Amino acid sequence: MKEYSSESDLFHLGYAEFKIHKDENGEITSFNLKEGNKVFRDLAGIGNLENGSQIPFNKDSWTLRIVEYCIAAESDDNGIIENFVSTKKWSITQIIKSGDSDYRAVYMDITNFYESLSEYEIQKDSYKFFLDNIQGLAFQVLSGGGRMNTFQLGAYEKLTGYNIDKFRTIESFFSLIYPDDLERVKNYNSELYKRKNRVSEIEYRILTKAGQVKWLRSYDQNIVDPKGVNLVQGIMFDVTTQKEQEIKLLDAYSIIKEQNAKLDDLSKKDSLTELFNRRALVQLIEDEITRYNRLNTGFSIIMIDLDYFKNINDRYGHNVGDQVLINVSRTFRLNLRRLDKSGRWGGEEFLILLPGIGPDGAWKTAEKLRKAVKMIEIPHGDDIVGVTFSAGVVTYEGDESFEHLVDRADMGLYSAKEAGRDRVLSGPSNTGK
Numbered sequence: 001m002k003e004y005s006s007e008s009d010l011f012h013l014g015y016a017e018f019k020i021h022k023d024e025n026g027e028i029t030s031f032n033l034k035e036g037n038k039v040f041r042d043l044a045g046i047g048n049l050e051n052g053s054q055i056p057f058n059k060d061s062w063t064l065r066i067v068e069y070c071i072a073a074e075s076d077d078n079g080i081i082e083n084f085v086s087t088k089k090w091s092i093t094q095i096i097k098s099g100d101s102d103y104r105a106v107y108m109d110i111t112n113f114y115e116s117l118s119e120y121e122i123q124k125d126s127y128k129f130f131l132d133n134i135q136g137l138a139f140q141v142l143s144g145g146g147r148m149n150t151f152q153l154g155a156y157e158k159l160t161g162y163n164i165d166k167f168r169t170i171e172s173f174f175s176l177i178y179p180d181d182l183e184r185v186k187n188y189n190s191e192l193y194k195r196k197n198r199v200s201e202i203e204y205r206i207l208t209k210a211g212q213v214k215w216l217r218s219y220d221q222n223i224v225d226p227k228g229v230n231l232v233q234g235i236m237f238d239v240t241t242q243k244e245q246e247i248k249l250l251d252a253y254s255i256i257k258e259q260n261a262k263l264d265d266l267s268k269k270d271s272l273t274e275l276f277n278r279r280a281l282v283q284l285i286e287d288e289i290t291r292y293n294r295l296n297t298g299f300s301i302i303m304i305d306l307d308y309f310k311n312i313n314d315r316y317g318h319n320v321g322d323q324v325l326i327n328v329s330r331t332f333r334l335n336l337r338r339l340d341k342s343g344r345w346g347g348e349e350f351l352i353l354l355p356g357i358g359p360d361g362a363w364k365t366a367e368k369l370r371k372a373v374k375m376i377e378i379p380h381g382d383d384i385v386g387v388t389f390s391a392g393v394v395t396y397e398g399d400e401s402f403e404h405l406v407d408r409a410d411m412g413l414y415s416a417k418e419a420g421r422d423r424v425l426s427g428p429s430n431t432g433k
Contacts, residue, residue, distance in 0.1 A: 014105075021054075032054050138235045176206045192232060201217065216236045268280035275343045297356060301406070302366045302391050303392045304366075309321065328389075335368055362393045366424040
């Protein structure tokens with residue numbers, strides 16, 4: 001007995017001998033701890049229990065386990081992992097029957113190993129839970145190509161519809177990429193291999209086995225592992241739903257932008273003639289004045305009033321009057337440059353803005369318009385309705401307000417009316433604000 005105990009101490013094993021006592025009915029009543037070394041006592045937490053002590057059998061105490069192990073020893077099931085509740089220690093226990101009621105036990109303390117194993121299992125389970133529940137595909141591949149390894153069972157097939165064994169290489173994965181995105185992805189991949197320890201991001205489409213187009217967003221990093229091997233690690237996410245919503249939002253935004261542009265255009269246009277309205281003309285002239293002050297680029301304006309327009313309305317009605325205004329406006333558009341701006345100043349008055357045009361060019365343009373308008377003929381019953389206009393022309397000379405510029409053009413227009421109408425005259429020079 002001493003020999004076994006000494007060997008156990010030598011190898012830091014726990015050693016104990018027990019004797020079980022039964023009553024006349026064969027029921028276990030108590031047992032003796034015949035001997036137990038320090039390792040065993042530390043494991044069981046019975047450091048003060050003397051050898052030879054008789055211990056009552058209590059089904060609610062640690063004695064139950066001792067008895068269970070002794071019974072197990074009778075059936076040769078004697079290799080047991082044991083947890084000592086009182087000390088929270090673990091051991092591998094071997095119990096052999098050495099007599100009718102005598103048992104010997106050897107204990108190996110595996111507490112540290114078991115706790116490390118438990119921590120590993122916890123971490124492994126947590127890692128698996130994390131990977132299984134992220135809505136993406138974690139992967140790793142040798143830099144420059146090679147086999148693709150994934151870390152989630154079935155994730156590749158769920159994403160693409162294909163078994164990964166058929167598409168493990170980068171080149172084979174490229175065959176799944178939507179044709180319009182392939183060149184961009186290849187360029188991204190080439191650049192990725194040039195970068196170290198920097199996370200890159202790309203979005204692209206793939207075609208699944210079922211023919212569905214899916215959008216993927218991939219975050220990738222080119223790293224060197226502890227063994228010096230170049231690896232690309234990353235994670236792909238299926239962002240199809242998000243991209244579809246983005247596209248819908250962009251479409252909606254484009255429609256809203258287009259509608260806003262139309263509304264903005266309508267707010268600047270005269271509804272009848274579709275020329276600029278007075279508010280828009282004021283802003284356009286103010287902009288030209290600002291440009292002149294900054295760049296010294298000149299401009300001119302023509303103020304136009306249709307001759308005897310009230311008589312047309314009184315004789316032929318407002319519908320014919322409207323047709324006259326529409327035809328005059330169309331004539332302006334056909335005879336002006338693209339950068340010129342024409343607008344309805346009010347009633348039968350019009351204003352023409354001529355960027356970059358001086359006095360002579362402005363007068364010639366006004367004369368061209370006058371002659372073109374005079375050619376307009378609008379049938380009405382047996383009559384042909386025609387129209388002429390009078391105009392005043394001025395050029396911006398600097399150090400002048402918008403209002404004063406328009407007043408000078410009005411003076412030229414008034415002079416044309418006084419001189420007999422159907423003519424173009426220049427307004428006075430700038431004599432002050």
